[in-house]
Amino acid sequence: SAQTPTDLTLFMTFIPNIQFAPVYVAIEKGHFSDAGVNLTIQHGDEPDGLNLIAAGELQFGVIGGEQVILARANERPVVYVYEWFQKFPVGVVAPSQNNIVTAADLKGRKVGIPGLFGASYTGIVALLAANGMTESDIQLDAIGFNAPEVVCLGGVEASVVYINNEPLQIQNRANAGQCGDTTAVNVISISDAADMVSNGLITNEATIAENPELVRNVVAAFDGGVQDSINNPASAYLFSALYVENLLTDEAFETALKTESAAQDEFLATNPDREAIAASRVALLERLSEQFDAETLVQFRVLLNTIDLWDADRLGYSELASWEVTAETLTTMGFLQTQTDLEAAFTNDFLPAE
Amino acid sequence: MQQSTLSTILNPIERDAGAQKLWVRRFIPALVMLMLLLFWQIVTMLEIYPAFIIPPPIDVAEKFYAVLLDGRLWLHTQATLSAVLSGLGVGVTLGLVLGYLIAKHPLLEDSLAPVIISLQSTPIVAYAPLLVIWFGSGPTSKVITSALIVFFPTLMNTVVGIRNVPRPLHDLMRALRASRWQTFTKLEVPAAMPVLIGGLKISATLAVIGAVVGEFISANAGLGFLITLARSQYDTALVIVAVITLAIIARILYWLVTLLERHVLAWQSRARTI
Amino acid sequence: MQQSTLSTILNPIERDAGAQKLWVRRFIPALVMLMLLLFWQIVTMLEIYPAFIIPPPIDVAEKFYAVLLDGRLWLHTQATLSAVLSGLGVGVTLGLVLGYLIAKHPLLEDSLAPVIISLQSTPIVAYAPLLVIWFGSGPTSKVITSALIVFFPTLMNTVVGIRNVPRPLHDLMRALRASRWQTFTKLEVPAAMPVLIGGLKISATLAVIGAVVGEFISANAGLGFLITLARSQYDTALVIVAVITLAIIARILYWLVTLLERHVLAWQSRARTI
């Protein structure tokens, strides 16, 4: 569109973080401006952001799927238009010596959790339910966002965490000999047991009704960012460093990433398939690990771990089944009392044509 | 003489005015609350914001009734209240003791100021890992956050109160060879009382928010937890119910301090001329 | 007479003791800080906790140096500092004005207490949506959180200070037909000064934590933001750097109030006997 670009604010939870790389990439590579959108990012608390979108104060945001269900059940007219995280990012981490390998092993164990709300709580309840257990079968302990510290000091035997970040942190501590007897960790992914909706792009019903073109454009730009990040993590990391502090403290690392990014662009020009690209990421990490220490690489590895959660055959596509599982879990938890029309909670209509 | 603590009027003629004043003083706060309620009702009726951002009073009242009936409100209130009271107890005690010592030994102020100020001005979340490790997810960490926020105003007002005890009265106590303890209980405490009570009023109010902040960091019960929970469940009415309950707790604590004030500072109103 | 504000000693013989005291007073705080540092070093050397929970001082120092060099520390410090100063300005001004009015009109206390106490005892997150709607995600909301926490201690101490101005001096001012403003500036302010300064010391310290709390809720710069960021990246050393910087800000503000105190309360130390 040749008109003046629309000013738009995209709400995202928390604070700038490497996990938001696709948005940074989409801005920096011009996907949003191509779509006629001049994007600003606003961070904040998830319920606040959702309320603002529902109230029409904002139009777009990145919000968890279970939040959308709960919000719609409470009269917030929001719609999920792009399933960004294809896998639910929550899991349970446990030092290997605790012999917790499957969900069943959690029985009677002391398990840490940030708090009895939000995605981690939904996740653990779903995991237990999928394995025929309930909350009362384990000892849940609210520990805030302090899992590495508490796990390494043996305060809990396992902890509900985001599988792309904390297991890595704990492993790094273990490798440095700072995690008690722990040398390795086991991770139980909830997505292996239950397919639930996770973070995605949402908007409100008014925007969909009044300006579907805008929704389509924003989804397209967002999708471009996700795809580019999956394809070239080194480049995504470099772009993210413009938004997130503390990512590039080592100049040699930056140089290496630039080289890798250029090489990956050449590789992508050959139209490799999804597997080949995935393999290229693994190879990249191996090369970098030879040159740089764990501390320098940690955020990059978080990015790679997160990319695994996004990657799918059809990016952004949401299945009704996963919504049903999520809603069921919320009902189990007592968070959801009323029956909701899940089909109205999301739509795949705005996804770019395949 | 029942009204002597309230009425500062000494001329009998003006006593009626005093009685009238008393009536106004009871009535006005209620009126203010009523007006706020009315304002709230009007705002929701004008639909300036959607009901899920500012729900109408009636929705909140219903929710209040519901959680009151199912016992959840009382459960969470209890959890918070016990943290608030313990926090208040610990914080005020520490503040009084340390404040007294600092007032007496300026050197102690110099030595401790950096430490105390650091404790006060840095966010508790920064120490969250240590707190969780040391105290687990039990109520201890909320007691600590509550005590911490209460501690400093108590300390400061204790220092000010004790330092401003009139020197001639100190001379009197010295001349009468009063022991340290006697000087403390019979001179310093009563003389510093107005300022101490002021500190206590601050403390009583801040203790509540302190406990709530603790509950935000890690907790599985309490009104702060209820707020987080209700927020995550998009139950705005429940958020407001929890907020109102917190305000009521604080109001009651404040009122208790006011009662204490009327009791121990009765002499002030007695001794006043018109 | 340069040392008159510090030395409360009037006998020339004891002046030397005063000078010595002065030296001790400068020295002791440094000693305390040194001992704390030593304690920290020893704790990390004993490896009671892994370095990622309590990193050794040297790591923190290195991190400090790094973020100082790349300018980030200064950037975040600036953001927080400006919120703190604005919050302090707004909160203290409101507290003084409202405190004065309340001290003068007890009815106002009755009417406003419920509102003020509610504001103080309920968590700001409960109002976060409204705050964002009204003020966006700019620095305004941190200024508000900072002002809010500062407001109450200032108010309370203003009320106490103004209410305890000696009645005979009020009579004097009345007899001299002083205007309201003259009574305020020439009697009430100086008479209430010790208590006001105490309130200011509380405020200066709390303003910092207030701004940080605001930054936790929503911000994209500031030391509170830096702490969240560092915590999300599990960079404990950076967390500590931010915390230390906050403590330094608070210490400096406190020290400024102390300077003010020495200036306006100089007469107190002058007029003291041994």
Add this chain to the structure above:
Amino acid sequence: MGLSVRNVTLVYNAPGGGVLPALGPVTFQIESGSFVSLVGPSGCGKSTLIRILAGLQEPTRGEAFLGDIPISGPSSRVGLMFQDSNLMPWRTVQDNIALPLELGGISKQERYAAVENLLPTLGLSDFGLAYPGELSGGMAQRVAIGRVLIQKPEVLLLDEPFGALDALTREQISVDLLEVWAQYRQTVLMVTHDINEAVLLSDRVLVMSQRPGQIIADIPVTLERPRCLEDIYSDVFGKTAQQVRAAIGR
């Protein structure tokens, strides 16, 4: 500018409950330009009466007048000296004395000049910069005297102005006061416990009864003016003093 009170009564709440009649009823009149002393037992209501005349306190019953105007509040024409020196501890001696001028908007320079003039009379030459905490009891009282003299009011209400002063200083300052008075002819009502002082300075001596204080004697002093200290040994003086003493003793 005369002073008069008509049936003035003041009642306080009594310590144990009930009421405490503190003063009156009193009725008297002081002509413009006359010097009147008020003597009476401790606690009989002298200070209360002074406060009423100063407009600081409303009588329970009765009325007080400044000239012909009912007193409803402090007047700028009246200078009041409290029984306590009532100084501001954060102000130096000179700033305490200059307070009335400061409130009247007089420039700093003029204020300090006026204080400078007054300090030697008060015997406080070296103490302009001292704080009240650094003064002796008598010195503080002299500062309070200075604060009321600097106002040059038409009516002076003095509540035991020389109570904390030694005999010599007292004599010297009262002679100074007489001189000021001879010059400006203010109306003066002075509470004192010293009968000689009352007689020496006044045109009339009012004697009050026990609480609730009533005027039980109104004794004119017929000594010629100007007076000097030696008048104490005169016959008239002795007789008048005797009269006052007798009235008090009743």
Add this chain to the structure above:
Amino acid sequence: MGLSVRNVTLVYNAPGGGVLPALGPVTFQIESGSFVSLVGPSGCGKSTLIRILAGLQEPTRGEAFLGDIPISGPSSRVGLMFQDSNLMPWRTVQDNIALPLELGGISKQERYAAVENLLPTLGLSDFGLAYPGELSGGMAQRVAIGRVLIQKPEVLLLDEPFGALDALTREQISVDLLEVWAQYRQTVLMVTHDINEAVLLSDRVLVMSQRPGQIIADIPVTLERPRCLEDIYSDVFGKTAQQVRAAIGR
């Protein structure tokens, strides 16, 4: 229990900078059981001297003794009455008077009995439950007198104890004091501005010079004991008073 001072000097920091010699050097001795008055101009260091003897302040130079023992702090054998009444505003009259007993661990009952006995003498019978803010200046001073009398100390240091009292009350209370003294024979050092009072009550009158106060006269009073008010008209009295007046005038 006598009192003595040897070369006692006290120097304060002067208001404008520099030093302010406030007292001394003074040297004198008061035998056990004698009644000594101290007169001198305002600001000459009388209160300062009293504070030194009470152990509240250390002299800059010289030494003070209670009996043979150097004074290093307040003693339980000494009762001090300050120049200001110095009452605790949050205590009633009876609790203010009873304070020394309370600090001494005397039971509530005994305390109140003792106060009850004392109140009529002080003329405060109806005011036991009043707060200091409800008292007149003279009444407050009487409370302070009560507070020192209730201690029954061996040494009494009185700083202008009757300054705020009217002539009658003053005479009555000083006669009461004399009676108490005749009975217990305490050592008394009393600061006063009233020469008659000094002569009537004392065995000796010490006269101090201008600041820095030094003893410029030590005048024995040879009037017989027990004394009564009428002694004022005696010859010895007149002469002694004249002597004191002359010494002060120097």
